[in-house]
Each structure stands twice: as C-alpha cells, then as structure tokens.
Amino acid sequence: MGNSRRDFLKIAGLSALGLGIKPTADAFAQGAAPKVSVNPKAIRGKRWAMVINVQKFKEKGPELQKACMEACHSIHNVPHFDNPKQEVKWIWTAEFGHSFPDQERPYLHEFEEDGLKGVPVLVLCNHCENPACVRVCPVKATFQRPDGIVMMDYHRCIGCRYCMAACPYGARSLNWRDPRSLDKDGKPFIKTLNREFPTRTRGVVEKCNFCAERLAVGKMPACVEVCKDNEIVFGDLEDPKSEVRKLLREHFVIRRKPQLGTNPQVYYIV
C-alpha cells in the first residue's frame, strides 16, 4: 500500500512538471513580445525650466511676442473664442505690474517709467515644482512628469475647473464652447488646423504643455524656436552646464508669485 502511494506521488509530480513545460515552451516560441520605448531622438532632462528675457522682448517690440503666441496657438490648435471671458490661452501677455504684483514697492514707478512700467510680459504655465492644479484635480487628469512638466491627460478631464481656481497664474482655460464649431460670422474658432495634433472638446480644460510632444521628437518648444536671439531659453535646470543655469548664474531673475510656494519654473530676466 505504501509503495503504491509513493508511485502515485511520483507520477503526480512528473505530470505537474509536464504541464508546466507547455506554457514555458510557448513563451519561448512566441518570439519577441511587443515593446514600447522612448524615441531615441527625444530631448531629455531632469527638470525643465524656461528663462524669458523681458528686456530683450521690450527692445524687439510686440511683434515677437505675437509671433510666439501665434506659433504656439496654431501648433496646438488653440481656439480663438470671440468672447474675452471665454478666452483660451496657452501663452499670452500681461503687463509687468500685473504679472508681478508682489514686486510692488515705494517709488517703483520712478524705475518703472523708463524701465518696465506697463511693459507687456510673456506669461504661460509655470510648470511649478509644487503644482496646486495637480493637487486639486479629482480625476488625476493633471499630473506632473518626472522631468517636471505639468501635463494634462485630456481624456480624463471632466471640466470641473478646480485646477483653474487653484492656479495662481491663470494659466488654464476651459473650453466653454465646442472649439471645432464656428463663430457667429461662420468662421472656425481654430484658424489654422494642425492635423498632427488633436483639438480639445467642449468642457475640457487646457494649458501649455512645454511642448512635450515636440521634445519627444527632438524639437525645442515652439515659442523658443521662434525667438532667434535667445529671448526665451529652455533647458534642464539640474544640468549645471545647461544654458538656463548659465543665465541664472549671470543675471538677476524673478519669478511670478514665488511666495505662494509653488516653486514656478519660468524665470524672468529684468
């Protein structure tokens, strides 16, 4: 009796081994499983940041700023709604005093009059290191990438606008209307359509993405590319040899509302 139990266990063990062989053999026979990877041409960084030279922009006049906005908004299919309350913007201008309200001090105007009073400054999403919008998003549609870019997954956005309330820079806009429809004159809200980039839909919030889709194929952000004379410089803040770090070493820079603790990553040379 004992002997036959022993035989039974032996056979059972061999059978189990035999059953295990098939999946293993199948796995080897299948060949390479599909893989996903980062484009080798992609520009990679540890902490993306941007330096905007306000003085250079002041010298160049408003055309260059307009060209930056135009490039960004046409590449990303940003709609131009005619109602200013419904405006959608990724990059825009605000006058110096409004962009940096915390820079107020007595007799500032004496400096500002021939300096920066009322000068329009390019502003955009600051890609904060401590982004308020990411914290409040109830569906994790807004998230922070390891390289610091604060990105949106438009598929997930439910249009609750918590992020718009949380962002101290007004960098987020809701599509109050269908961006693909027409204005009252029958003209499309999206003036020039870039067929390589999606549009958004009604009820979705949108904002600047530091041109993540361009970095992924080895191109610089659109606004940076427009500026031939380094008016805007983009680079890796954690690389001591990068152009942005060099500018931060050589110039006095300010940031928008840094006292709020968001640690904005767009720096302004004044």
Add this chain to the structure above:
Amino acid sequence: MYDSGKVIVGIIIFVGMFTFPLWYGVVTKAPLEPPKLEKPAKGKECVESIAFMRSSHMELLDTWRLDVVREGKRIYTSSTGKQYNMSLQNTCLDCHKSKANFCDRCHNYVDVAPKCWECHIQPEFRVDKKVAWRSE
C-alpha cells in the same frame, strides 16, 4: 387552470416579443453580412496581426494612450520587430484614410460610439464645417 385561454395567449405573445430579435432577421430576410472595410492603399500589414487588431485594437489603443501621455513612450516595437509611432491620428489614420469607410462601418454595425474623434482629427474633418466630429 382559470382563464387558461387568456394566459396561454399572453404567454405566446410574450415569447413572440421576447424572441423578436432572433426571428425578425430570418422572417424579413434582412442581410446579415459583416461590414466591408476599406483596405488601406499603402502597406500590407497592420501593427499587429489582423486577428489581433480585430479583437483587441481598443485595448491596444488604450495602452498606447497611457504609454504616450503618462510615460512619454511613443515608439511601439511590434511582435514582428517593426517600429511605429504610437499615434491614432498620425499612424493609424495615415493608412486608413477614411474614418467613415473604416472605423464607422464596424462601429455602426456593432453599435458602439467611441469618442476618439471629438478631439483627434479624422482625415475627413474640415474646420469650416459645423460639428464635424459626429458621424458623417
């Protein structure tokens, strides 16, 4: 049984209505042909086998979406070793030139309405046409 006449007639009517979808097509001889899809002019093979794409393209696109948006990984190496840019708009629709003659034919047949084209731009889309993402 009380009221057996009414009850039996009632049961017959109920069974008839309940099985309506099963016999309606047989009685009216409505054609039950699977949709014919427009084949892309360029390229002989899709990113994966046709059987896999038929059954699982939605799962593939779903993982592509997560990989591209969340992970920043945009290159797909298929099981045959070929590399593709993971993009519905720029890769899939570069071969399948028509949403109406490809996507819609199956989706209408099985009555599903994915919302891809509210944002992604289908080849047929024209900016000057009103609400063009809906099925044309």
